[in-house]
Amino acid sequence: KAGVTQTPRYLIKTRGQQVTLSCSPISGHRSVSWYQQTPGQGLQFLFEYFSETQRNKGNFPGRFSGRQFSNSRSEMNVSTLELGDSALYLCASSGGTGTGNTIYFGEGSWLTVV
């Protein structure tokens, strides 16, 4: 059974640019959530999508957005990149309902903003 796949794995962007990250969840999983990990702030929740609808959102500015497609694949976009957006971006996949709902992470996308 394939795991959570994130692309690209590594990327370097310039301040002011935008970036799009992609995530394919585990087959059959309908929930995809995104996290940002930095040394100073740890792992922080960005947003979660379930059946193409954003179900939950963390405390990040509107420059961070996402969407989910009918096949459950998800993308997140960061516009007008800032140096502080340099981080590991993690996608997590789960069945999406009820207790006993295990959540698995992809390998992450390392974003460096210069």
Place this chain on the structure above:
Amino acid sequence: QKEVEQNSGPLSVPEGAIASLNCTYSDRVSQSFFWYRQYSGKSPELIMSIYSNGDKEDGRFTAQLNKASQYVSLLIRDSQPSDSATYLCAVNKIGGTSYGKLTFGQGTILTVHP
């Protein structure tokens, strides 16, 4: 008070010893609890999930949950140098707008020395 707090590290144990990692959470509504292991430069890897009070064992790992005390722990028996990593406690609330949102502790760095 932070939503999820882990015992301050770093924690250093000799090979073969028991490593004890602790986590407390503030929201009584929390229903699912996870322990992730993260090696440097890698994404979090799920080790254990626990949903009911009591102990849950998987190989050398035992998770313990006490909802009355809002406390969850992870014991690693016969610790090995390969267990050296950052251990992350994560909590999930089910229902409402909380689906798919994991709240993480700050992590505990474990070092197992030969």
